[in-house]
Amino acid sequence: MIGSLPKSVLVIGGGGREHALIQALARSPAKPRILCAPGNAGITAEAECFPVAADNIAELTALAIREKTELVVVGPEVPLSLGLVDALLKENIPTYGPKADGAHLEASKVFAKQILLKYNIPTAPAGIFQEVAPALDYLKKRGAPIVIKADGLAAGKGVVVAQTLAEAEAAVRDMLEAKKFGASSAEILVEDCLIGNETSILVVVSRRDYVILPVSQDHKRIGDGDTGPNTGGMGTYSPAEVVTPELLAQIDREIVKPSIDAIAAEGIDFRGTLFIGIMLTPAGPSVLEYNTRFGDPEAQVVLPRIVSDMLALLWAATHGKLRGFELQVHPDAAICVVVAAKGYPGKYPKGDPISFLSTLPPNTSIFHAGTAHNATGEVVTTSGRVLGVTALAPTLREAATRAYTVCEKIECASKYFRRDVGARQLNRSWFVVSYSACFSSPQQRSACVAAPL
Ligand code: AMP
Numbered sequence: 001m002i003g004s005l006p007k008s009v010l011v012i013g014g015g016g017r018e019h020a021l022i023q024a025l026a027r028s029p030a031k032p033r034i035l036c037a038p039g040n041a042g043i044t045a046e047a048e049c050f051p052v053a054a055d056n057i058a059e060l061t062a063l064a065i066r067e068k069t070e071l072v073v074v075g076p077e078v079p080l081s082l083g084l085v086d087a088l089l090k091e092n093i094p095t096y097g098p099k100a101d102g103a104h105l106e107a108s109k110v111f112a113k114q115i116l117l118k119y120n121i122p123t124a125p126a127g128i129f130q131e132v133a134p135a136l137d138y139l140k141k142r143g144a145p146i147v148i149k150a151d152g153l154a155a156g157k158g159v160v161v162a163q164t165l166a167e168a169e170a171a172v173r174d175m176l177e178a179k180k181f182g183a184s185s186a187e188i189l190v191e192d193c194l195i196g197n198e199t200s201i202l203v204v205v206s207r208r209d210y211v212i213l214p215v216s217q218d219h220k221r222i223g224d225g226d227t228g229p230n231t232g233g234m235g236t237y238s239p240a241e242v243v244t245p246e247l248l249a250q251i252d253r254e255i256v257k258p259s260i261d262a263i264a265a266e267g268i269d270f271r272g273t274l275f276i277g278i279m280l281t282p283a284g285p286s287v288l289e290y291n292t293r294f295g296d297p298e299a300q301v302v303l304p305r306i307v308s309d310m311l312a313l314l315w316a317a318t319h320g321k322l323r324g325f326e327l328q329v330h331p332d333a334a335i336c337v338v339v340a341a342k343g344y345p346g347k348y349p350k351g352d353p354i355s356f357l358s359t360l361p362p363n364t365s366i367f368h369a370g371t372a373h374n375a376t377g378e379v380v381t382t383s384g385r386v387l388g389v390t391a392l393a394p395t396l397r398e399a400a401t402r403a404y405t406v407c408e409k410i411e412c413a414s415k416y417f418r419r420d421v422g423a424r425q426l427n428r429s430w431f432v433v434s435y436s437a438c439f440s441s442p443q444q445r446s447a448c449v450a451a452p453l
């Protein structure tokens, strides 16, 4: 332990991830004063909220100084890439999150790919392009399916997994010619498509020391059965049983440790969360992307499972004192179902009133993401992902039942949520358990695998 724990902590951001972070920090026996900027309608009930936008570096720094904040925890990627941590550290305010140089691993997919390739960390081969013609030539050589990625930040929407060359060509033209993501798509990656199970590994890093948090899986696509466009994430669950202890050891050996060593070798003093998106391919685990913050909605299932004092963990990471930190994890399974506004990730209505249940089932939380109070004090929707309903239970199936009961009862005109969060794992474990009972014909087998929640 590094002296005493901070008596106040300012969380930057206003989404479901920040709501989950605030609840995790509030569980600390140190009982810190918790502040948040800008927060949302749910966070207001649990922290002192200040109406400062998460990308207003000067105002956030002034707020941290004015409120004599002893620790700042930065949630989203934008303030990280704009140098909020650099600004706070200049004022000697301990801050959890990487400086702009570390945040560049997320803010530039080209930079991340260059690091991955330079240090021989498993990742898909890719070409880097600024012009349409060479990108189209490369596409034709590699064939479909193929993945087109905008270099810069695009709120989880800058990746197109193209099933056909026509789709791939349209994505290249959208990004390079029509500048769909502005400066973020001035450069693109054209990357081989990896097939397999995807998993999210969140790692609390302090220079070369690190603690791997419980493994989770996210549902990125908007529609049931993993259909439709990619989103920021529509639901998560943890643990991810597909990542066995042996596989996690392999991921640590081949990906986590080499990544953290590579970042240090590049001269980056990284103290924050490294979130590694990994595809479990038949040839082994392969890196899809680095993010430099907690995942959203990964945080909403990972943090509730952590028994250790999160304030102590983040404080230790901030001070370069992570070595030897023993993480205690709750054995229950957690699931988070994201309630979105119908139309997301495209156009969707805003300002719809939400009515909540008067009581929640045990071990269930509603994390607010895109909510605010309107002039008459009602809670209304303000963005695409509105709420995250998290439930913990001894089995994933029980947790899913609890979370879905709550989702059904929340009332909101534009409510949309996926009906199959966790189904991949539920069907897999159910299949294993029921293997002998249902495997007498191929029809029965596929019926088992496709069993709904
Ligand atoms: P990224 O922001 O790079 O993680 O991409 C967003 C999502 O696109 C990932 O979570 C994957 O579902 C998908 N994706 C990215 N890269 C690939 C790839 N090389 N092969 C298949 N899917 C990918």
Ligand code: GLY
Binding pocket: 156, 218, 232, 233, 291, 294, 295, 296, 297, 298
């Ligand atoms: N859920 C994926 C992300 O936070 O980027």
